[in-house]
Amino acid sequence: MQQEPIQILLAEDDEDDRLFFKKAFNDIKIKTNVRFVNDGVELMNHLTQSSSQLPHILFLDLNMPRKNGLECLVEIKRMTHLKHIAIAIYSTSSSDKDIEETFVQGANIYIKKPSDFTVLKQILEEVVKVNWQYQTSGLNRDTYLLSL
Amino acid sequence: MSLKSVFKSAFFIKCIFVIFLSLLLFISSISYKHTRSLSESSGFLILSSKIQFQLENVLFMLQEAETGQRGFIITHDTVFLRPYKTAQQKIYIAYLKLKSLSVDNRQNHNLDTLMQLVNLRFELMDYSLKIAAGKTDEKILDGNLLRGEKVMNKIRVFINKMYDLEISNFKERQNKYKNEDSFLPISIFLFMIFSLVVLIYSYFKIMKDLWSLKKFNSELLVIHESMKHSEIIGEFGISIWDLETKKLQYSDNLFRLLGSLPQSFEPTIENYLKFVHPDDRTTLTVGAEKLFSENKVTRSFYRILRADGGVRYFMSQGEFISDGSSKLHIGVIKDLTELQLSKMELEEKNHELKQSIVELESFNRVASHDLQEPLRKIQTFISLISEKDKIHISDAGKQYLSKIESSANRMRILIDDLLMFSRTNKSQNVFEKTDLNLLLGNALQMLSQNIEEKNAVIHSSQLPALNVIDFQIKQLFINIIGNALKYCKPGIPPEININCDQLPIDDNPVFITNTFKKYYKISISDNGIGFDQEFSEKIFILFNRLHQIDEYPGSGIGLAICKKIVENHKGFIIAEGKPGIGATFTVFLPA
Numbered sequence: 148m149q150q151e152p153i154q155i156l157l158a159e160d161d162e163d164d165r166l167f168f169k170k171a172f173n174d175i176k177i178k179t180n181v182r183f184v185n186d187g188v189e190l191m192n193h194l195t196q197s198s199s200q201l202p203h204i205l206f207l208d209l210n211m212p213r214k215n216g217l218e219c220l221v222e223i224k225r226m227t228h229l230k231h232i233a234i235a236i237y238s239t240s241s242s243d244k245d246i247e248e249t250f251v252q253g254a255n256i257y258i259k260k261p262s263d264f265t266v267l268k269q270i271l272e273e274v275v276k277v278n279w280q281y282q283t284s285g286l287n288r289d290t291y292l293l294s295l
Numbered sequence: 296m297s298l299k300s301v302f303k304s305a306f307f308i309k310c311i312f313v314i315f316l317s318l319l320l321f322i323s324s325i326s327y328k329h330t331r332s333l334s335e336s337s338g339f340l341i342l343s344s345k346i347q348f349q350l351e352n353v354l355f356m357l358q359e360a361e362t363g364q365r366g367f368i369i370t371h372d373t374v375f376l377r378p379y380k381t382a383q384q385k386i387y388i389a390y391l392k393l394k395s396l397s398v399d400n401r402q403n404h405n406l407d408t409l410m411q412l413v414n415l416r417f418e419l420m421d422y423s424l425k426i427a428a429g430k431t432d433e434k435i436l437d438g439n440l441l442r443g444e445k446v447m448n449k450i451r452v453f454i455n456k457m458y459d460l461e462i463s464n465f466k467e468r469q470n471k472y473k474n475e476d477s478f479l480p481i482s483i484f485l486f487m488i489f490s491l492v493v494l495i496y497s498y499f500k501i502m503k504d505l506w507s508l509k510k511f512n513s514e515l516l517v518i519h520e521s522m523k524h525s526e527i528i529g530e531f532g533i534s535i536w537d538l539e540t541k542k543l544q545y546s547d548n549l550f551r552l553l554g555s556l557p558q559s560f561e562p563t564i565e566n567y568l569k570f571v572h573p574d575d576r577t578t579l580t581v582g583a584e585k586l587f588s589e590n591k592v593t594r595s596f597y598r599i600l601r602a603d604g605g606v607r608y609f610m611s612q613g614e615f616i617s618d619g620s621s622k623l624h625i626g627v628i629k630d631l632t633e634l635q636l637s638k639m640e641l642e643e644k645n646h647e648l649k650q651s652i653v654e655l656e657s658f659n660r661v662a663s664h665d666l667q668e669p670l671r672k673i674q675t676f677i678s679l680i681s682e683k684d685k686i687h688i689s690d691a692g693k694q695y696l697s698k699i700e701s702s703a704n705r706m707r708i709l710i711d712d713l714l715m716f717s718r719t720n721k722s723q724n725v726f727e728k729t730d731l732n733l734l735l736g737n738a739l740q741m742l743s744q745n746i747e748e749k750n751a752v753i754h755s756s757q758l759p760a761l762n763v764i765d766f767q768i769k770q771l772f773i774n775i776i777g778n779a780l781k782y783c784k785p786g787i788p789p790e791i792n793i794n795c796d797q798l799p800i801d802d803n804p805v806f807i808t809n810t811f812k813k814y815y816k817i818s819i820s821d822n823g824i825g826f827d828q829e830f831s832e833k834i835f836i837l838f839n840r841l842h843q844i845d846e847y848p849g850s851g852i853g854l855a856i857c858k859k860i861v862e863n864h865k866g867f868i869i870a871e872g873k874p875g876i877g878a879t880f881t882v883f884l885p886a
Contacts, residue, residue: 163672170679239668243766262674262707264682 152178153275156202157237158190158219159183160211164260168206171268177275187214191222194229202232204274207254209238209245217248224253235274308504311497318490322483329479336468342396343465349393350454350461353409356382356389357416357450361443364420368427368436376424386413399464405457412450419443523547530633534562534613534626552609552630554601572598572606579611586624590615596631608635659717666710674703705848712852715770716837719859724764731758731817734765735793738772745780755793759815761884767860772819774853775880779821781847782878790822797886813886814866820879826872834870 155172159165165183172181182202184190190207191214193199205223209216216236223229235256236249246257256274261267363379366372390410397403419442426436523546526532532549536542543564547557553570560566564583571579575597582595592614599607613626677700680688688696735755739746746753753776776791783789798814826834826841833839835858838851854870857880861868865885872878 161668163675167675167679239671260671262671262678262703264675264678267675 152180153204154200154202155179155181155204155206155275156190156193157181157183157206157208158185158187158211158216159206159208159237160186161208164208167264167267168271171264171271174268175272175275177272179275186211187216187219190214190219194223195226201229204233204235206235206237206258209236209240209249217245217252220249220252220254305504308497308501311493311500315490315493315497318486318493322486322490325479325483325486329483339465339468343461346393346396346402346461347458349389349396350458352389353386353393353413354451354454356386357413357447360386360417360420361447364424367424371427379420379424383417399460402457402460402464405453405460409450409453409457412446412453416443416446416450419446527551530630532628534624534628536624536626538615538622538624540621549628552607552628553599554603554605570599570601572600574598582611586613607632655717659714667707670703670706670710674700674707677703708848709850709852712850712856716852716856716859719767719770719856719863724767724863726762726764728760729763729765729768730760731763731768731795734763734769735772738769738776741769741773742776742780745777749780749783750788751780751783751791752788753791753793756795758793758795758817759797759886761815761886763864763884764860767863771857771860771882774857775819778853778880779819779823779878781849782823782825783821784824784875787822792818792820794818794820798883814883815886816881816883818879818881820877822877825874825876825878826870827874828872831870831872835868 157165157168159168168183169181172179184193194201207216207219216238220234220236223232223234230253233256234254235258236245236254237258237260238245239260241259249257256277258270258274261270360379360382363375363377363382366375367379390406390413393406394403397406419439423436423439423443426439526546526548530552532552533546534549535544543562545558545562550557550559553567568576568579579595579597582593585591585593592612595611597609597611599609601607608631610629610631611626612629613624616623616625677696681696681700685693732755735758739753745751779791780789795815795817798816830841834841835854837855839855840849840851842849858868861882861884867883869881870878871881
C-alpha cells in the first residue's frame, strides 16, 4: 500500500500491554514502525527532542505514573509543532468523563483496551487505515469511539 | 369597631360638651339677669312705700305741731310747746330721709317746694305763738291763723300730689319689669328643654361608644391572651422599643426564652447583651448600628447563654412602626434551637453522605480500572494462546482453556453490569428534552448485530419527546429489547412491538399515587418464552435470575438497572409474562 512505514508511538507504563501492542502490529500487514515510552515524562522528553522523529499516530494511555495521559494531551495540543499529531487514547477506562474530557482536549480517537487479542489487532489496523485516509480534522464524534 | 371611629366619637363628645357648656353659661347668665331685675323691682317697691310713709309722716308731724300750737294758744301752757318742738325736729329728719330716698328728679324738686311750704307754715305758726304769748290783738291772731290754715291746705294738696307721683312712678317701673318677666321664663324653659335633649342624646351616644369600647377592649384582651400563648407555643418573644422615650419593653415569654422569670430584670440592651454569647455580641451590635444608621431592618442570628448554662440559638428581626405620636421598634426574637440542632445534624449527615459518595466513586474507579486491568490481561493472554499456541495444547488443555475463557468472560460481564448499575445515579446527570424515537433508534443500532442474527422483526409506534437523561433511556431500551432478543423461542424469529399512549389524568394505574401528573405509557412486548407471572416483581431485583447460566447467560443486573433508570425519571416499570407466549414490559414516564 505505501512505501514509508507509518511511525507509531505508544506511551504505556504496563509491560504486558506494550507486549500485546508490539505483537498486534507484527501481525498487521501495514508497514509500521512502533516505538514505546514508559510514562508521560518520558513521552514529553522524546517529543521535544529535536533529533527524534515525530510519530504519525500517538497512542496514549491515560493512567500513567509521574505524568498522566491527559496532562500530556493538553501539553501536546498547546505546542505548535506537535498539535498536528493524531492522538488515540488507549485506556482501560470507559467512563464518560474520560471520553468527554479527552475529546474536548483534542484527542482524535478513544480506544478502550479490548480483552481479546484478535479484536485488538482489528482496532489497531482500522486506526492506522483511517488515519491514512482522512485528515485528522475530518474525524467526528461518531468515529471517535472505535471500541466500547 | 375600628380605632378611627373611636377617635371620631371622642371628637363628637368633645363638641357636645362644649355646646352644652356654652348653653349652661347662657342660661345661667339669663337667670342671673332675671333675678337681678326682680330684686331691683322689689327694691323699687320698698323705696316707694318708704317715700309714701315719710310723706305721711311729714303731714302727721305738721298736724302734731298744729295741735301743740292750738293748745298753747288756748291755755298758754308751755307744756303744749314740747310736741310742737319735737314735730319740727322730726319733720327735718323726715326731710333728710326723703332727700336720700328720692332718686327721681321731679320728686326731688317737689320735695324742695314742699319744704318751703313747710317752713312757711312753721314761720306762720311761730308768729301766731309770739302773738298769743304777747296778748295782742285777737284779730291779727285770727288773720295769721287763717293764713296758716290756707298754707296747711296747700301742703296737704301738695303731699297728695307727690304721693300720686310716687304711685305712678312705681307703676311705671312695675310695668317695665312685667314685660321682661313674662318673656324670660319661657325662653329659659325652652333652653332648658333643648339642653336636656342634647344631654340625653349625648348620654346615649356615650353609652353606645362605651359599649363598643367595652367590646373592643374585650377583643383586645382575647388577642393579648392568645398572643401570650402563641408566643409560648411558637417559641418567640417580643420587644417593644420606644425611640422617643428610649424605653424598652420585653414580653414575658422573652424572659422565659432567656431562662429567666418574667419581668425579673430591667429590660435594657446592656442586660440583654449579657445573655448573648460573647462571640456573637458584635454581630448583634453591628446589626443594631445598621438599624439606626441606615434605617435598614436586619436579621441577626446569634447564640444565647442561659443562666443554667444551656446554649440556645436565636434569631432577631424587627420593624419600625409609628402610631402617629411615637415611633416604635418592634422586635421578634425567635428561638431556633430545635431547628438549628436538626439542621446541624442534617448537615453532618449530609457531610457523611458526601463522604460515602466520594468513597463509592473511588470504588467505581477501582472496579472500572484496577479490577478490569488484570481480567483484561487474562482474557488477552487466553486469546493469544488460543490463536498462536492452540496446536501445542492437548485436548484436555484446550477444554480447560475454554473453561477459563468462559469464566473470565462471565466475570467481565459481571463487572461491566455492576459498574453500569452503580453509575445509574441521577445526581450527576442532566435532564434534557429528548426525542425518544431518536434514543430508540440508537438502541436498535447498538443491537443491530443481534437483531440481524435472530431475524427479529421490530414494530414501533411514534414516541414522544420527554425530559430525560438520554443515555439512561437508551440503556433502558437496550436492556429490555436485548432481553426480548435473548429470551426468544428457539427456531421462531422474535417479534417485538413497541407501543406508546398518553394516559388521561384520571386513568392512571393504582400504583401511580400522584394522580395529577400526566404519564406516557410505553409497552414493549415480545413473542418469546415469557415467564411465570409470580416472578413479575422478583425479576427486577439485583442478581435475580430465572434461568440457568448455561441456558441463558446473564448477570441478573439488566432489569435492576432498568428499574433504577425508570425510578430516576420518577416513573414506574411493570412486567407481565405468560410462559410460552411472551412477555410485556410497560414503562410509565411522566410527561
